[in-house]
Amino acid sequence: MVGAGVSGLLVARELLTEGASVCLVDRHTCGREASWAGGGIVSPLYPWRYSEAVTALASKAQDAYPALTADLLNETGIDPQYRACGLLMLDAQDREQALQWSSRHTRHIHVWSEHEIYAHERELAPGRVSAMWMPTVANVRNPRLLQALRASVNSFPTAVIKEHCDVQSINIIGGRASSARVIQNGIASLIQASSVIVTAGAWTGKLLTDMQTGAESRLDSLVQIAPVKGEMLLYRTERPLLTGIVLSNGRYLIPRSDNLILAGSTLEYCDFDKTISEHARTSLAASAEGLLPALAESSIIAQWAGLRPGSPAGIPYIGRVQGLDNLYVNAGHFRNGLVLAPASAKLLVDIVLGRTPDIDPSPYDPALRRATDSFGS
Structure with missing residues (x-):
């Protein structure tokens, strides 16, 4: 398996549970790309604007998360901090x-008044007179989820994890x-291996395009995946300021359990560049502090960028x-x-098995x- 983000780790864990032997390789350490960099909201933003294909997966995954995170805590002692905090x-x-x-989808949305x-x-x-509230939307501490998944995968005797392996x-x-x-x-x-699974996130398209095919035709354009940069800020506050996730104009605030608040996120098509920018910092801070004025008195303690796999x-x-008996992608x-x-x-493991x-x-x-x-679709 190529790529040890949240998708790769979950596929590996599922296969290992079914008795497979898995070698999982990653160009860095496990879960240090987009899986780590995101906010951990267990719902698409504005979920009704997505296709039924996305909704079908999201619904199944949202139902799976409570048991998954509880199982990981029991297996590893690492708490992914799954919390149904709601989305406003x-x-x-x-x-x-x-x-x-x-x-249609039995996902509760309530219309709220100013009060x-x-x-x-x-x-x-001040000044918000109405909003929509989704009480069942949850949040997970994604770095801890990734730590727990890595520990779970590594506990199987038939698992091999190769980090810093390109x-x-x-x-x-x-x-x-x-x-x-590979080079390690x-x-x-x-x-x-008897089968190869590519779960390499934003790098998936590049990897498949660069495949060596011997005398066979070059297998380019297998998937349309491009890197899309997103930047985030992390605030430390003196006291709790939020009870749940707040979303406005595509920007969001996510409370953590230890007086931290995540502010995200930008969206920029920029090739494989994770450089953080002062422009993004200023823009994110303006959005965050416009929503929650008390953040202006709080400290920004971190800024980072990740590359989403755009499709x-x-x-x-x-x-x-297509055309390959044992090569899979997720x-x-x-x-x-x-x-x-x-x-x-x-779904992928069902297909593979x-x-x-x-x-x-x-x-x-x-x-x-x-x-x-195409990206125009």
């Missing part, structure tokens, strides 16, 4: 569409992925790569990698999407 949306104008979506808003979040800036190419012979050429600590080697309509690629979740991870991992999936796999099938996908 202050700016959504398409209220009727949201309420219709809520009714209800400020009874719940007393520190918000995959140079995947060798294709006779319509099968025969091996991966300056030493090149080949890893052979057409934010629909991930999940399934077997990537392209865009802004919803953590949200969709348990369900997309389960020949089980009947409980979600229709066709919207995510790389072979079915290849001819029509």
Whole structure:
């Protein structure tokens, strides 16, 4: 397996549970790219604006998270801090569409008055007269979730984790992925496997394009995945200022349990560049402090950037790569990698093991999407 973010770790854990032997490689340490950099909201932002393909995965994953995080705590002693804190949306104008979506998918949305808003979040800036409240939306401390997943995977005797291991190419012979050429600590080697699964996030498209195919045709354009940078700020406050997640104009505030508040997030198409910028810092701070004025008296203690795996309509690629018997992909979740991870991992493992999936796999099938996908769609 190539890529040890939340998707890769969950796929590995599922396969190991089914008795497989797994070698999981990552170019850095496990979970240090987009999975670590995000906010950990267990819901798409403005979920009614997404396709049914995204909603189907999100619904399954949201239902799976309570048991998953409880199991990880029991297995590893690491608490991912799953908490159903709710999501307050202050700016959504398409209220009727949201309420219709809520009714169809039994995900509760309540319309709140000014009194209800400020009874719940007393520190918000004044002037909000209505909002929508999703009480069941949860948040997870994603760095701790990743630590717990790594520990869980590593506890299986049939698991091998290779960190700081860069995959140079995947060798294709006779319509099968025969091996991966890797470099670890300056030493090149080949890893052979009966199946290869690529869960490399924003790097997935590049890796598949660069595959060595011998005498066969070059397998470019297998998936349309591009890196999309997002920057975040972390505030430390003197006292708790928020009880739940607050969202306005695409920017959000997420309270943590130790007087920390995450402020996110920017969105920038910028190739593989994770450089943080003063412009993003200023913009994020203005949004955050405009929502929660008390943050202006708090300290910004960190700023970072991650690269989301952007894909057409934010629909991930999940399934077997066309024309190859044993090469699979699970990537392209865009802004919803953590949200969709348990369900997309389960779907991929069902496909790999020949089980009947409980979600229709066709919207995510790389072979079915290849001819029509584009970032303009």
